[in-house]
Amino acid sequence: MNDALQDNPADLTEYLSFRIGAQxxxxxxxxxxxxxxxxExxxxxxxxxxxxxxxxxxGTVLPIIDLAARLGLPPDTDNDRSVVIVVQHNSETVGLLVDAxxxxxxxxxxxxxxxxxMAADNQHRFVSALIIENERMIRVLDLNNTLTTTENQAA
Known part of the structure; x- marks a missing residue:
């Protein structure tokens, strides 16, 4: 099975994984x-x-989104190990503050x-898929919903 996947690299996607708290x-x-x-x-x-x-x-003004706050997760204390992942989605470039x-x-x-x-799951709209990798459950972040602020304006 793995040989078939290796023969067709179009079926493979690379993801950058990061931590927010224990998630x-x-x-x-x-x-x-x-x-x-x-x-700062x-x-x-x-x-x-x-x-x-x-x-x-x-020379470019880059907004920084605290991803823990955006996802409704408990805030983590700022530490020197926090990093900013600069992402571009459509025509928008933003920095995502994550723990590591x-x-x-x-x-x-x-x-x-x-x-x-799960209708009551507030994070569901930010997660497009799940990956199970070596006993870990990893969430695939939906950048479209994460970076969109129209739901705040409509509420």
Missing amino acids: EYTVDIMSVREIRGWT ATPLPHAPSYVRGVINLR VSDILTIARADLQTPPD
Whole structure:
């Protein structure tokens, strides 16, 4: 079976995995532009609570999203090991503040599992698939829903 997957690399996708607290998430590596250490962001008035502020990234103003706050997870104390994953989705480039980058995973599309439909699960809209890798349950982050703020405006 594995030989068939190796023969057809179009069925494989690489993901960057990272930690938020004890939970592990991934994003498609093709959306990742760079990984940088945490630097203090300049807060903006009236920004959503999960937006830490903005930083200067080589002359570009880059918004920083605290991913734990965005996903409704308990806040982790800032530490020197926090990192910013700079991602681009559609025409938007943002920084995602996470606790640590873990690994690069190569996953067959057939191994992506649909998350259960749980209406009360507030995080479900941010997770597009689940990966089971070596006894770990890893969530695939849906960047479209994570970076969209229209649900806040509609509420």
